[in-house]
Amino acid sequence: MESISDRLKSLGVQKGFAKKSESRDSRAQQGQRTLQSLLNGEVQTNFYGESLSIREVYPPEYRHGVTNLSHPIDTDVICKVSRLASDINLQLDEILFLDTETSGLGGGTGTFAFLIGLGFYTGQGFQVQQLFMRDPSEEPSMLAELIKITTRFKAVLTYNGKSFDIPLLNNRYILNGLTSPFIQYPHIDLLQITRKIWSNRFDNRSLGHLENQLLGFFRSGEEVPGWMIPQIYFDFLADHNPIPLSGVFYHNKIDILSLAGLTLLAGETLSYPNSTDIHQLDQLSVAKVYQTLGRTEEALSIYDQCIQKDLTPPQQLQAIMNSAEMCKRDRKWDLALPLWKEASRLGSIEACIEIAKYLEHTTKEYDDALAWTEKARMLILNQTSYYYQQMKLAEVEKRSRRIQQKTQREKSTNND
Known part of the structure; x- marks a missing residue:
């Protein structure tokens, strides 16, 4: 009697599979x-x-x-x-x-x-x-x-x-x-x-x-x-x-x-960020890299070059404020103050606030500090974002009240 294996072989199943595999x-x-x-x-x-x-x-x-x-x-x-x-x-x-x-x-x-x-x-x-x-x-x-x-x-x-x-x-x-x-x-x-x-x-x-x-x-x-x-x-x-x-x-x-x-x-x-072959926007980015690495003098030098170039106002503002931040950290007020004033001319609210802080805490010139706080407030009111307005207004109004209190105390002390 023919086995199943023999029948499969006779049908070519095994042989066919082997051929396909091969x-x-x-x-x-x-x-x-x-x-x-x-x-x-x-x-x-x-x-x-x-x-x-x-x-x-x-x-x-x-x-x-x-x-x-x-x-x-x-x-x-x-x-x-x-x-x-x-x-x-x-x-x-x-x-x-x-x-x-x-x-x-x-x-x-x-x-x-x-x-x-x-x-x-x-x-x-x-x-x-x-x-x-x-x-x-x-x-x-x-x-x-x-x-x-x-x-x-x-x-x-x-x-x-x-x-x-x-x-x-x-x-x-x-x-x-x-x-x-x-x-x-x-x-x-x-x-x-x-x-x-x-x-x-x-x-x-x-x-x-x-x-x-x-x-x-x-x-x-x-x-x-x-x-x-x-x-x-x-x-x-x-x-x-x-x-x-x-x-x-x-x-x-x-x-x-x-x-x-x-x-x-x-x-x-x-x-070589100061090379003439380097794009001015790349210089601005490299200055930030140097700033992050703590290489302050090199960063300030690159930012200074960027400020003197034909950048857009937001880009100039970025270079100025980053430079001022490093000067503030090192307490180089004679360098930071003119930078903040230039930034305020470009419409920077933060620059006005920084000047107000300096005048309030460092030189104790409260009247001038109040004036810069008011300038910051006016710039905030020109902002289109309602949320940003409310957040910043609360900050400067708190500062304004504190400076007024200091002014009154100073006047009271002088009268005594």
Whole structure:
């Protein structure tokens, strides 16, 4: 009697399944070989298996847009702005630039990085290295390869990586039973620096926008938009066609190059804010950075240059009031007072209040203090916001009553 197994074999079920499985494996292997050849990559092998690595070196003369990537900068101010520990002293070739391409844009436990772009300086120039998992099973191998690379550097630099890339990678290391190299790794998030330097000039501070506006670099037709990237990878896993992936590798590579270019530009802007090449609005931002860092003399010098330039009244007011704030903190009244008077001429309520405080508490000139309080009150009444009016009016009227009481006490004392 014919068995069920024999009947299935006679129907070709087992044979057909084997052929389909072999066919899928064959297509996957062929797709991986084509991708490796297309990108001139090499297979990296370690204890956990295999993953793909692609390297490309950009020589010292390479220009990314208008930026020479070999231009030296002082990284000290970048470290300080990034709030790294004071004992960390970094050279540019000790920084690992990093950007990931992931299976989703929202993060979460199920999101993984399938492509990790890295950039670093070598004796031959700037090298971009991309780690890629051709199949999700290669994730442990790719992550282990990244651990090996990070040991050569002292810090990682990303763009919004504190919120996205590094937490995502830390999570993937945990899920794969590995220890993340980034747990105690000093981290410079360039997005936070660009917000401090270029916020006065650009509302859009995405990497792509800044590379256009500041680096003068425009991507070629190979570029694919970021929102398409997860689907392109999943399509590759399904059909093993590597051609669309070339645009993803291009996107990631340019992100790394632009990351390096913007880092150099940020370092130069922070180090030489009085250079004639620096935009006046960027100077205003850098002055605030120096003020925050406690570098008062340098900040005052930059603000002074800004005040003398053709800025809009709100921008001039920002420079004047920030300068006056530092002078007040150091009790340099001879410098603060003229600044407040200039700010009051531009309609600053706060400047009038500061002058009134100075006259009331420091010089005890109560009549003059009352006059400046009244000027503040008149400026408040011209404000359109009812809530702001009521809040500020309550403040200045309280001050006015207190000054009047002091005046009466003084007159009473003099009469006695």
